Amino acid sequence: MMTFPTPPTFLRSVFQKRVPVVCGLVLTALLGKTEVLAQDSLASRQLDAVVVTATRSERALSDLPVPVTVIPQQQIKNMGSLRLNDVLAEQTGLAIVSDHGTGIQMQGFAPEYTLILIDGEPLIGRTSGTLELNRIAVGNIRQVEIMKGPSSSLYGSEALAGVINIITDRPSGTNGTFSARYGSNQTADFSGSLNYQTKKLGLYGFANRYSTDGYDLSPETQGKTVSPFINYTYQLRAGYEFSKRVRLSLSGRYFTEAQTSITDIGTTGTPVLLDGKGNVKDWNLNPVVYVNVSDKFKTTLRFYNSKYSTTSTLNYQSDGVVYDDTFFDQTFTRPEVQGEYFFNSKNVVTLGVGRIWESVEATRYDAKMKYQTDYAYAQYEWQPLTKLNLLIGGRFDHHSAYGSQFSPKLSAQYEVNRWLGVRGSFGMGFKAPDFRQLYLNFTNSTVGYTVLGSQELVAGIAQLQAQGQIDQMLADPASFGEIKAESSRAYNLGFKLQPYKKTSVSINAFRNDIKDIIDTKPVARKINGQFVYSYYNLAKVYTQGLELDAVHTLTEAMTLSLGYQYLVAKDKSVVDELKAGNVYARDPETNITRRVKPSEYGGLFNRSRHMVNAKAFYNHSATGWSATLRAIYRGRYGFADMNNNTILDDDSEYVKGYVTLNISVAKTFRKSLRLQAGCDNLFNYTDPQYIPSVPGRLLWASVAYTFSAKDKSTNK
Amino acid sequence: MNYRTKLNVALLFFASLTISACNDDDDKAPVKLTATEVKDLNSESATKFTLFNFKNNAVVANTDSVSTKWDIGFRGTTLILNGGISGPGQAQGQIVSGIFDELTEAPESGFASDAAAGKAITGSNGWYTYTGTTSVPNHAILPIAGKIIVVKTADGKYAKLEIISYYKGNPSTTTAEFADLATRPLGRYFTFRFIYQPDGTRNFEMTTE
Numbered sequence: 039m040m041t042f043p044t045p046p047t048f049l050r051s052v053f054q055k056r057v058p059v060v061c062g063l064v065l066t067a068l069l070g071k072t073e074v075l076a077q078d079s080l081a082s083r084q085l086d087a088v089v090v091t092a093t094r095s096e097r098a099l100s101d102l103p104v105p106v107t108v109i110p111q112q113q114i115k116n117m118g119s120l121r122l123n124d125v126l127a128e129q130t131g132l133a134i135v136s137d138h139g140t141g142i143q144m145q146g147f148a149p150e151y152t153l154i155l156i157d158g159e160p161l162i163g164r165t166s167g168t169l170e171l172n173r174i175a176v177g178n179i180r181q182v183e184i185m186k187g188p189s190s191s192l193y194g195s196e197a198l199a200g201v202i203n204i205i206t207d208r209p210s211g212t213n214g215t216f217s218a219r220y221g222s223n224q225t226a227d228f229s230g231s232l233n234y235q236t237k238k239l240g241l242y243g244f245a246n247r248y249s250t251d252g253y254d255l256s257p258e259t260q261g262k263t264v265s266p267f268i269n270y271t272y273q274l275r276a277g278y279e280f281s282k283r284v285r286l287s288l289s290g291r292y293f294t295e296a297q298t299s300i301t302d303i304g305t306t307g308t309p310v311l312l313d314g315k316g317n318v319k320d321w322n323l324n325p326v327v328y329v330n331v332s333d334k335f336k337t338t339l340r341f342y343n344s345k346y347s348t349t350s351t352l353n354y355q356s357d358g359v360v361y362d363d364t365f366f367d368q369t370f371t372r373p374e375v376q377g378e379y380f381f382n383s384k385n386v387v388t389l390g391v392g393r394i395w396e397s398v399e400a401t402r403y404d405a406k407m408k409y410q411t412d413y414a415y416a417q418y419e420w421q422p423l424t425k426l427n428l429l430i431g432g433r434f435d436h437h438s439a440y441g442s443q444f445s446p447k448l449s450a451q452y453e454v455n456r457w458l459g460v461r462g463s464f465g466m467g468f469k470a471p472d473f474r475q476l477y478l479n480f481t482n483s484t485v486g487y488t489v490l491g492s493q494e495l496v497a498g499i500a501q502l503q504a505q506g507q508i509d510q511m512l513a514d515p516a517s518f519g520e521i522k523a524e525s526s527r528a529y530n531l532g533f534k535l536q537p538y539k540k541t542s543v544s545i546n547a548f549r550n551d552i553k554d555i556i557d558t559k560p561v562a563r564k565i566n567g568q569f570v571y572s573y574y575n576l577a578k579v580y581t582q583g584l585e586l587d588a589v590h591t592l593t594e595a596m597t598l599s600l601g602y603q604y605l606v607a608k609d610k611s612v613v614d615e616l617k618a619g620n621v622y623a624r625d626p627e628t629n630i631t632r633r634v635k636p637s638e639y640g641g642l643f644n645r646s647r648h649m650v651n652a653k654a655f656y657n658h659s660a661t662g663w664s665a666t667l668r669a670i671y672r673g674r675y676g677f678a679d680m681n682n683n684t685i686l687d688d689d690s691e692y693v694k695g696y697v698t699l700n701i702s703v704a705k706t707f708r709k710s711l712r713l714q715a716g717c718d719n720l721f722n723y724t725d726p727q728y729i730p731s732v733p734g735r736l737l738w739a740s741v742a743y744t745f746s747a748k749d750k751s752t753n754k
Numbered sequence: 755m756n757y758r759t760k761l762n763v764a765l766l767f768f769a770s771l772t773i774s775a776c777n778d779d780d781d782k783a784p785v786k787l788t789a790t791e792v793k794d795l796n797s798e799s800a801t802k803f804t805l806f807n808f809k810n811n812a813v814v815a816n817t818d819s820v821s822t823k824w825d826i827g828f829r830g831t832t833l834i835l836n837g838g839i840s841g842p843g844q845a846q847g848q849i850v851s852g853i854f855d856e857l858t859e860a861p862e863s864g865f866a867s868d869a870a871a872g873k874a875i876t877g878s879n880g881w882y883t884y885t886g887t888t889s890v891p892n893h894a895i896l897p898i899a900g901k902i903i904v905v906k907t908a909d910g911k912y913a914k915l916e917i918i919s920y921y922k923g924n925p926s927t928t929t930a931e932f933a934d935l936a937t938r939p940l941g942r943y944f945t946f947r948f949i950y951q952p953d954g955t956r957n958f959e960m961t962t963e
Contacts, residue, residue: 305935487886510872512879563878620851622900626928629918629945631899633853680928682883682896690928 061111091183093338093388093417093429094192095378103427103451103461105532105546107184107587114176116655116666118228118702118716118738120219120248122204123171125182128651128668128700130601131585132184135644136731139170145186145548146581146607146645147199151469153189155203156322157289157682160196162370163320163346167472173320174255175271175292176374177217177229178244180207186585187548188528190466191431191447194413198526198552206289209233209240209277213746217712221738224251240277246270253733255726260302260309263730269295269318279282283330292321301352303361311355320346338376340392345369364401366434367637371395386423390414398473402480406492407473410438423725425453435468439476439493443523444470459534468525475556475573476522487568489558495572499562502570509565518574540591549582579642581607595658600652608641612685624682626690640676640686646695648673662706671697677728693728697721715739784960787949789854794922795828795944803827803834808905808950809864810911822908830942831882831895831920833875836908839868841910847874849881850902850914854947860904860956875903881917891933895920895941912956915948 051426087099109125119125126142127134133143141149150167152240153160154174161169176182186200193201212234221229227248236242248271252264275289295318304310322344329337338670346368352361374392381387391414399406415433432446447465454460471492478491479498490498495515499722502508532546555577560569583605590598615621616636625635650671657664673695676686702716715738722735756808790811797804805814814824822843827834836843846865850857866874878884881901885894897917905913918924921932922943931937952963 560879567878569878618874620900622851622853624897624899627928629924629927631853631916633900681899681925683899 102448109182122174131603138166139168141168151198153197159342175246188465190445190467195470209242217742219740222736242275244273261300265299267297285328312352336378358626366400386419388417407477457536462531488570578610638687643676646673646675712742791947797828825907840868847905854916910921913950919945
């Protein structure tokens with residue numbers, strides 16, 4: 039048991055102590071399996087990891103009818119990743135996209151459609167829908183779980199493309215770690231953690247300081263591509279076992295970031311410089327009580343409270359006069375009760391109810407805006423045949439501002455034989471209109487356009503009219519109507535293959551049909567020539583594709599993996615217009631109009647048809663050496679319309695595909711001192727015009743030290 | 755002025771066509787209509803419209819604004835037609851989606867005059883889009899592909915017109931040179947092509963005049 043690769047504490051505590059009592063067959067079977075495979079290679083270990091994202095309770099990955107990717111701590115360490123975006127950038131089917139921050143694109147969905155959780159609770163604080171992944175340090179992460187396909191049946195809004203659940207470390211043994219890393223762009227990272235554990239009490243503390251000088255891909259202009267910033271992350275976690283049946287877990291996280299920038303708002307030759315200061319803070323508190331009412335009935339009481347706030351000021355460099363000063367405060371509070379009933383080894387039912395209070399107060403809103411969601415969910419895990427697993431679930435959400443949603447999901451897995459498993463799922467997902475889509479009342483101070491949320495539209499237009507700011511109405515505000523949630527239907531069908539003992543392959547085909555996508559269009563023209571925009575439901579979009587993951591264990595120490603995603607994402611109305619011959623383009627040289635053929639349509643912008651990753655992991659525990667080599671290819675993707683027909687159809691509208699190659703080497707001495715060095719983006723690929731988010735080559739080196747009271751907790 | 759010499763050449767060509775057509779006047783054999791291209795029509799004035807007459811393919815002096823000598827006027831992105839609130843004529847217009855060469859006949863209905871509530875030919879998101887700050891090229895006026903302006907002229911004839919460029923010299927708008935505001939050619943210079951049907955029918959292919 040001591041040699042188990044991922045921290046086994048929770049497994050021990052949940053399964054060993056209680057499970058044999060709680061419910062016999064299924065879970066002891068799970069435990070048996072994990073123990074057997076714990077000795078095996080990285081690949082099979084991963085296959086039998088324990089995940090919580092799929093059912094909201096700990097389950098063995100191999101028994102789940104839905105595909106979940108698990109990235110264990112060891113792999114994150116070997117890669118030398120510091121922030122969550124570093125980790126996700128290298129996973130199959132995920133693309134890092136930059137839109138008001140660094141976000142993730144999953145199954146062709148924009149970042150706002152992926153729910154990001156920390157220990158099962160949602161992270162808040164999105165800018166134009168993007169949750170900045172750089173906010174999340176990975177030094178305290180035990181594993182990252184990625185579940186693709188809609189999961190609104192468990193998680194409600196936002197879980198349309200999928201869910202990324204960050205599982206943080208828990209108290210395990212009595213020990214501590216300290217690590218320091220320095221690299222290109224004066225990027226410095228310091229992390230420390232402390233663990234203390236007695237029979238009943240467990241404490242875990244983590245602190246991280248990350249700072250960078252940023253980088254500048256276009257030195258001829260004022261300001262940097264990424265401005266310098268410093269951030270701190272603190273996490274505390276306490277666990278206490280009151281009795282065999284009652285356990286408490288309390289965790290809190292605090293994050294703060296400060297950034298300074300220089301912006302030029304002048305014209306060429308006559309710069310007008312602004313000094314910018316930005317601050318981001320977010321914190322959350324999450325007490326959870328686990329009560330095992332009986333051997334068959336387990337309950338979990340969760341409470342989660344989170345706040346996210348930013349401030350940003352811009353001052354003229356010349357005289358310090360304020361140019362712009364904004365703030366944004368968001369809160370999220372959620373109590374939830376969950377009950378899990380084990381009828382027998384083949385029937386498990388989970389029920390949950392909860393309420394969410396959310397509020398936003400910001401420069402761009404008239405007043406403090408609030409809304410509330412009540413929800414209930416149910417889930418049935420059923421094993422009607424030895425080889426057949428079913429997962430049936432549904433969730434009902436009632437929202438105070440726009441109505442209610444029901445999201446069902448059905449998944450099944452059939453083990454055809456020892457080397458072949460088939461699994462499929464159907465699910466519905468939704469994304470509620472967010473605060474800005476409902477309540478925004480914003481006028482851009484430099485350009486002068488106005489954006490009104492759907493609830494503000496009628497009053498906002500009336501106000502602008504009264505002020506004499508409207509030149510001409512372009513649409514009837516009433517025609518925008520009540521805004522609805524965006525919703526999707528998703529189909530997934532996949533195979534798990536193990537043709538050879540040391541090779542495993544998983545293939546998954548997916549199709550998502552999304553309707554009522556919220557878009558903006560102009561309502562009126564203002565006297566300054568700019569427009570008033572508002573939100574409305576319009577577009578129907580589909581994304582479909584194929585994903586493949588193959589892992590081969592070459593030797594005990596060497597693992598090779600290959601990942602590939604093929605993706606098509608298109609706007610259905612554009613497809614129809616193209617078929618009808620109603621889409622035109624201008625020849626970029628002569629500017630003469632021609633008709634666009636359906637085959638020329640490249641689909642939605644910013645989606646790569648092909649994405650590939652190939653990785654080699656070497657991990658030799660006897661000598662303490664480990665190394666990684668990872669190549670990530672992102673195929674060409676649409677950037678912006680250049681021939682003025684709003685769609686992606688011309689070669690000039692694509693960003694070229696590119697490869698980044700990352701390497702790292704580490705040596706561990708006496709299982710406690712670890713030296714590591716690496717290089718990200720070895721070929722120094724940059725594209726300042728189209729991909730400012732990719733810095734050049736980054737070199738780094740780090741040192742980490744682990745000490746422990748009793749030599750039992752450190753891995754390996 | 756560059757465009758004037760070009761206009762004159764075009765005018766000569768057009769005149770010779772008309773003359774040759776007149777020679778065969780007796781049997782009125784239909785003649786194929788061809789498009790005329792006008793290059794770099796200057797609409798730089800912020801106050802006065804540059805007025806244009808389709809029949810003569812010529813700019814009309816602004817002093818004649820209160821006459822029916824002109825059909826369409828240009829001032830920056832604003833297009834006016836000689837009718838309604840814009841002039842004493844009967845001109846009306848509409849924007850039709852399609853390919854210029856494929857539009858063989860003017861629509862029977864759907865024409866509007868310039869009014870206080872809006873011009874017959876809508877500017878932004880009518881015949882052009884303004885790229886703003888978010889897309890490349892920034893702050894550019896780009897004519898929307900597949901938009902044909904159909905005009906019922908001041909004297910009740912039909913013309914169709916496609917705006918090709920808003921920038922001097924009809925530059926490619928996909929180059930880095932165009933994207934850079936410092937090197938972008940001057941705006942408010944229209945390049946467009948048109949077909950004017952002198953015989954009063956809605957046909958844009960053949961004429962009997």
